[in-house]
Amino acid sequence: MEAATEPSADIAVIGLAVMGQNLILNMNDHGFKVVAFNRTVTKVDDFLNNEAAGTNVVGAHSIEEMVAQLKTPRRVMLMVKAGEAVDQTIEHLLPLLDPGDIIIDGGNSLFTDTERRLKFVEEKGLLYIGAGVSGGEEGARNGPSIMPGGSPAAWPHVKSIFQSIAAKVDDGTPCCDWVGEGGAGHYVKMIHNGIEYGDMQLIGEAYQLLKDHLGMSADDMSAVFAQWNKGELDSFLIQITSEILAYKDTDGQPLVDKILDTAGQKGTGKWTVMSSAELGQPVTLISEAVYARCISAFKDQRLAASKVLQGPKPNGSGDHSLAGSIGQALYAAKIVSYAQGYMLLRAAANDYGWNLNYGGIALMWRGGCIIRSRFLGDIKKAFDTDPALLNLLLDPFFAKATADAQEGWRTVVATAAMTGIPVPAMSTALAFYDAYRTENLPANLLQAQRDYFGAHTYERIDQARGQFFHTNWTGQGGTTSSSSYTV
Ligand code: 2AM
Numbered sequence: 200m201e202a203a204t205e206p207s208a209d210i211a212v213i214g215l216a217v218m219g220q221n222l223i224l225n226m227n228d229h230g231f232k233v234v235a236f237n238r239t240v241t242k243v244d245d246f247l248n249n250e251a252a253g254t255n256v257v258g259a260h261s262i263e264e265m266v267a268q269l270k271t272p273r274r275v276m277l278m279v280k281a282g283e284a285v286d287q288t289i290e291h292l293l294p295l296l297d298p299g300d301i302i303i304d305g306g307n308s309l310f311t312d313t314e315r316r317l318k319f320v321e322e323k324g325l326l327y328i329g330a331g332v333s334g335g336e337e338g339a340r341n342g343p344s345i346m347p348g349g350s351p352a353a354w355p356h357v358k359s360i361f362q363s364i365a366a367k368v369d370d371g372t373p374c375c376d377w378v379g380e381g382g383a384g385h386y387v388k389m390i391h392n393g394i395e396y397g398d399m400q401l402i403g404e405a406y407q408l409l410k411d412h413l414g415m416s417a418d419d420m421s422a423v424f425a426q427w428n429k430g431e432l433d434s435f436l437i438q439i440t441s442e443i444l445a446y447k448d449t450d451g452q453p454l455v456d457k458i459l460d461t462a463g464q465k466g467t468g469k470w471t472v473m474s475s476a477e478l479g480q481p482v483t484l485i486s487e488a489v490y491a492r493c494i495s496a497f498k499d500q501r502l503a504a505s506k507v508l509q510g511p512k513p514n515g516s517g518d519h520s521l522a523g524s525i526g527q528a529l530y531a532a533k534i535v536s537y538a539q540g541y542m543l544l545r546a547a548a549n550d551y552g553w554n555l556n557y558g559g560i561a562l563m564w565r566g567g568c569i570i571r572s573r574f575l576g577d578i579k580k581a582f583d584t585d586p587a588l589l590n591l592l593l594d595p596f597f598a599k600a601t602a603d604a605q606e607g608w609r610t611v612v613a614t615a616a617m618t619g620i621p622v623p624a625m626s627t628a629l630a631f632y633d634a635y636r637t638e639n640l641p642a643n644l645l646q647a648q649r650d651y652f653g654a655h656t657y658e659r660i661d662q663a664r665g666q667f668f669h670t671n672w673t674g675q676g677g678t679t680s681s682s683s684y685t686v
Contacts, residue, residue: 211275330348346560399488430526
């Protein structure tokens with residue numbers, strides 16, 4: 200590089216794994232000049248000579264050289280491995296940057312790490328963004344969903360880059376908008392991934408019912424999913440499921456039948472469940488989806504148990520007319536899952552002091568990402584109608600949709616129970632739906648038990664809320680109530 204050249208790059212991207220490379224090429228397509236850097240420097244030249252050949256992308260062989268090429272305020276996006284690599288890269292960058300420069304973490308970071316890094320970087324006078332990026336390699340190349348949060352003052356400086364490269368919905372609106380303060384961007388991405396776990400588990404349960412109870416062939420199932428994809432279930436995951444089921448191995452047999460049934464996971468589903476427990480939100484469907492992957496990983500134990508534990512076994516003789524009800528169960532349970540996800544978002548916003556735009560989040564997920572679907576357009580409409588909507592299930596459209604689907608949903612859950620097919624997600628969704636609409640739950644008895652053995656006190660239905668009573672149930676011991684009780 201000649202020393203006299205004015206810095207001319209719009210943004211730097213550190214990390215040339217496939218997501219980083221594809222985001223760079225996407226930015227280049229939209230007219231931004233990108234400087235690429237990678238810890239293992241040989242990858243910079245590999246990239247420039249191959250994937251980025253013939254583009255305006257420039258490379259750097261050191262972080263210093265990279266920084267020197269950037270216009271101010273400098274924008275540096277990290278696409279490195281989540282965890283320590285992010286902290287190390289920030290440490291390298293800080294001495295080279297000036298107040299007002301912006302560090303963006305586009306990896307799958309845990310939101311609490313993002314909150315910590317934001318504080319650290321802001322203390323040095325710089326700005327920080329934690330941005331969730333979803334859509335996989337293909338999305339990164341052609342239009343991902345981007346969920347940025349962090350220092351509000353940074354947003355105007357990255358808005359045009361992010362919104363240009365993001366996926367667009369039919370009317371051209373980008374699937375990227377400001378999510379909120381602190382770690383809100385990575386939190387919303389985490390919920391996205393949790394919801395993705397739930398959607399995939401529900402599809403898996405529908406598949407197992409069609410396969411084992413109705414005895415359908417892979418081609419027949421592919422046709423069922425293709426049909427579903429024309430209606431209210433229209434989504435990327437339903438579409439690829441149809442394509443996967445139709446895919447044949449080299450011997451002409453469905454490839455899906457040859458894939459070992461043990462699921463992997465990287466952690467964002469688990470984080471969602473941990474956060475739900477932390478915030479006291481019953482995100483039961485995503486939890487079941489995470490645990491279903493755990494059970495699937497016990498392949499050897501399941502094989503042994505299948506020979507010991509008694510119970511009905513599906514025999515493929517179910518009536519094919521049940522396929523419609525399975526679609527209804529999938530749809531109704533999916534509504535519950537998103538309602539639960541939004542409950543968690545609301546609780547997190549309250550707890551962490553973020554000002555979240557719930558309809559905007561649905562719009563960001565409407566295109567580009569793995570959970571993209573027609574359904575998210577309906578969620579956006581629900582929050583447009585009532586931005587303060589307490590629970591998605593209470594929106595008139597979704598209340599009617601669950602009511603309309605529930606006969607099929609109940610039939611499917613009951614049938615699964617009677618035929619021995621595990622449907623943890625469909626059934627926990629139904630249990631949640633029934634609990635949420637039940638005026639009197641058995642927690643009165645539970646409170647009595649807690650008061651009996653631990654003097655934890657209880658409230659009464661015939662007294663104002665907030666007054667606590669203790670009964671000496673056995674006539675023995677003192678009348679003191681437990682001091683550990685917290686309302
Ligand atoms: P590498 O090619 O030098 O391994 C995904 O692993 C990306 O994160 C890669 O670009 C990788 O760089 C980068 N990465 C992993 N650990 C890193 C670290 N400690 N510092 C900088 N980059 C790192």
